[in-house]
Amino acid sequence: MKQFHSIQEVRAYRKSTPGIIGFVPTMGNLHEGHLALVRQAKAECDAVVVSIFVNPKQFNSTRDLEQYPRTYEDDLAKLKSVGADSVFYPSREAVYPADFSTTISSNSLTHLWEGEHRPGHFDGVCTVVAKLFNMVQADRAYFGEKDYQQLQVVKAMARDLNIPIEIVPCPTVREIDGLALSSRNSLIDPKLREKAPLIKSVLDGAKFAIGNGSPVDGALQTARDTLVGAGFIVEYFSLVNGCSLEPIIQWEVDARLLVAAQLGDVRLIDNIAL
Ligand code: AMP
Numbered sequence: 001m002k003q004f005h006s007i008q009e010v011r012a013y014r015k016s017t018p019g020i021i022g023f024v025p026t027m028g029n030l031h032e033g034h035l036a037l038v039r040q041a042k043a044e045c046d047a048v049v050v051s052i053f054v055n056p057k058q059f060n061s062t063r064d065l066e067q068y069p070r071t072y073e074d075d076l077a078k079l080k081s082v083g084a085d086s087v088f089y090p091s092r093e094a095v096y097p098a099d100f101s102t103t104i105s106s107n108s109l110t111h112l113w114e115g116e117h118r119p120g121h122f123d124g125v126c127t128v129v130a131k132l133f134n135m136v137q138a139d140r141a142y143f144g145e146k147d148y149q150q151l152q153v154v155k156a157m158a159r160d161l162n163i164p165i166e167i168v169p170c171p172t173v174r175e176i177d178g179l180a181l182s183s184r185n186s187l188i189d190p191k192l193r194e195k196a197p198l199i200k201s202v203l204d205g206a207k208f209a210i211g212n213g214s215p216v217d218g219a220l221q222t223a224r225d226t227l228v229g230a231g232f233i234v235e236y237f238s239l240v241n242g243c244s245l246e247p248i249i250q251w252e253v254d255a256r257l258l259v260a261a262q263l264g265d266v267r268l269i270d271n272i273a274l
């Protein structure tokens with residue numbers, strides 16, 4: 001597995017590698033969710049580049065950025081085990097040199113949900129993803145449905161800016177108890193960990209209720225109340241159109257349930273298709 005630290009190296013690799021290149025952007029601290037993206041990319045492309053870069057521009061607090069887990073050596077071993085062809089691990093200075101001054105401002109999909117609760121987050125995501133796309137110049141990029149809004153925002157950005165890359169969505173990978181895998185799960189207070197899977201059961205409960213004809217408002221309120229009753233702070237629990245991400249009040253094709261809730265110090269997000 002090749003390792004690149006500079007933009008020149010990863011560009012040279014792209015130029016000298018024939019066939020379809022798949023790209024998996026990550027912030028490291030890799031788990032099975034990330035590895036599933038790499039496996040899918042491996043199965044569908046001739047070579048796979050994985051980037052590891054903890055992007056300071058998409059964090060809302062210095063504390064969150066500082067405590068984000070960094071486990072590079074471990075990540076390398078995991079990537080080798082799934083056959084990634086190369087890892088791109090640029091420094092912060094390479095991505096954001098001192099005179100860096102351009103931001104990609106995100107689009108109509110970002111005024112709600114994560115965008116509302118994390119101001120500037122999607123500008124940071126769009127800026128770094130566009131930069132990484134330009135650095136790696138892959139044919140396809142693999143993103144997890146775990147971050148459903150991010151997936152839609154990145155798709156819209158690539159389309160709007162005519163970036164010649166296909167965005168491939170990949171299903172959410174979960175623990176056996178239903179908790180969606182996330183690098184932040186390791187930060188959950190062990191005493192609260194057993195409550196975390198409630199997010200998925202409540203999503204399933206709301207899906208079942210709405211699927212069986214319960215009014216959407218009532219089903220969503222029951223879901224919020226259940227989470228609050230268990231000690232979560234609920235930021236949103238909503239039914240949305242899966243493309244526009246606008247809230248909807250009845251079932252429609254591509255409808256999606258989105259949730260963000262805090263458990264202790266850790267903010268968890270999840271979603272399921274209806
Ligand atoms: P991150 O390192 O958290 O920025 O995530 C990198 C990529 O992995 C993003 O496309 C995420 O959506 C995806 N990802 C994170 N967790 C999961 C998961 N549990 N299942 C599937 N994809 C995931």
